[in-house]
Amino acid sequence: MYKRVTAFDVINGVVLAVLGLLSLIPFLHVVAKSVSDDAAVIAGKVGLYPIGFQTHSYQYVLFESGFFQSLGVTVFVTVVGTFLSLLITVMAAYPLSKPRFRGRKFILLLYVFSMLFYGGIVPSYMLMKALNLLDTIWSMIIPFLVVPFNLLVVKTFFEQLPESIEESAEIDGATNWRILRSIVLPISLPVLATIGLFYAVGYWNNYFHPLLFISSVDLKPLQLYLMDMITSSSENLSKLSIEDSMNLTPESVRAATIVVSIVPILIVYPFLQKYFVQGMTIGSVKG
Numbered sequence: 001m002y003k004r005v006t007a008f009d010v011i012n013g014v015v016l017a018v019l020g021l022l023s024l025i026p027f028l029h030v031v032a033k034s035v036s037d038d039a040a041v042i043a044g045k046v047g048l049y050p051i052g053f054q055t056h057s058y059q060y061v062l063f064e065s066g067f068f069q070s071l072g073v074t075v076f077v078t079v080v081g082t083f084l085s086l087l088i089t090v091m092a093a094y095p096l097s098k099p100r101f102r103g104r105k106f107i108l109l110l111y112v113f114s115m116l117f118y119g120g121i122v123p124s125y126m127l128m129k130a131l132n133l134l135d136t137i138w139s140m141i142i143p144f145l146v147v148p149f150n151l152l153v154v155k156t157f158f159e160q161l162p163e164s165i166e167e168s169a170e171i172d173g174a175t176n177w178r179i180l181r182s183i184v185l186p187i188s189l190p191v192l193a194t195i196g197l198f199y200a201v202g203y204w205n206n207y208f209h210p211l212l213f214i215s216s217v218d219l220k221p222l223q224l225y226l227m228d229m230i231t232s233s234s235e236n237l238s239k240l241s242i243e244d245s246m247n248l249t250p251e252s253v254r255a256a257t258i259v260v261s262i263v264p265i266l267i268v269y270p271f272l273q274k275y276f277v278q279g280m281t282i283g284s285v286k287g
Contacts, residue, residue: 025048028048028049029046029047029048030255030258030259031050031255031259032046032047032048032049032050032051033046033050033251033252033255034057034058034252034255034256034258034259035050035053035054035055035057035058035252035256036050036051036052036053036054036252037051037052037053037054038054038056038249038252039052040052041249041251041252042249042251054252056252057249057252057253057255057256058256058260060253060256061253061256061257061260062260066217066220066225067225067257067260067261069218070220070221070222070224070225071222071261071264073137073218073219073220073221073222074203074204074221074222074223075264076137077137077140077141077203077206077221078200078203078204080141081140081141081144081145081199081203082196082199082200082203084141084145085144085145085146085147085150085199086192086195086196086199088145088146089146089147089150089151089154089195090154090180090185090192092146092151093151093152093154093155093158094155094158094180094184096108096151096155097155097156097158097159108152111148111151111152112148112152114148115148115149121212124143124209124212125212125213127143128143128213133213134213134215135213135214135215135216135219136219137219139209139210139213139214140203140206140209140210140213140214140221141203143209144202144203144206144209147198147199147202150195150198150199153191153194153195154188154191154192154195157188157191158184158188161184161187161188165183166179166183166184169182169183197269200268201265204222204264204265205223206221206223207221207223207224207227210223210224211224211227222261225257226257226258226261229253229254229257
């Protein structure tokens with residue numbers, strides 16, 4: 001039986017398609033500039049499709065700059081940070097999902113309070129300095145190990161799991177660790193994948209805090225590298241030989257850097273998209 005298509009469905013589809021195309025236009029423009037001829041880029045003739053074709057910008061970004069070093073820092077921060085964040089979030093959310101846990105309401109109040117009020121930039125910097133974490137890779141991981149919103153989402157998901165499953169395991173003599181590891185986590189993969197994606201995107205896109213905490217060139221993540229490339233691409237190109245610099249423009253180098261930097265996320269996102277969509281509704285039934 002086919003569903004009857006209404007005028008609202010048609011209008012809704014058209015509006016969503018137009019919005020999708022509008023959001024795609026800037027990306028297509030950047031891609032076109034990254035592979036267009038330098039003369040066309042300088043003249044401002046590049047629109048949504050490339051004019052001429054060249055790969056000098058990508059060759060410069062991949063082989064003659066510090067892109068891979070910054071990429072390695074960002075990958076380490078994202079992978080290690082996401083793993084630790086998921087571990088700590090689960091360890092905190094599971095006991096908080098149990099009504100019998102003493103002090104549960106007070107601890108939840110603290111998490112909610114931290115969601116509403118932020119200490120500020122200066123206290124955060126002073127804390128990192130007091131812990132001797134300034135200009136270390138851990139300054140980009142430790143302050144963001146737990147996001148209260150993500151913890152509350154995981155806690156709510158745990159609360160929706162049937163209690164009979166855990167009660168049966170307790171009767172069989174399973175400890176809380178065993179129940180969490182062997183029963184709760186395997187059936188919680190949707191929420192773990194969703195929250196893991198939230199954490200990973202947060203670590204990957206984090207720009208402001210590394211700007212405050214990191215000063216060493218070797219520890220600059222990809223986002224700071226992009227900023228340097230955008231603000232000082234002309235100066236960097238001036239250091240090249242005349243022959244190499246004639247085939248490059250600051251605009252094309254910036255565009256190539258942006259395209260290359262988002263490729264890892266574009267590769268990973270399709271595999272987790274269904275969990276990302278599901279994450280929009282996880283925790284909305286029971287608070």
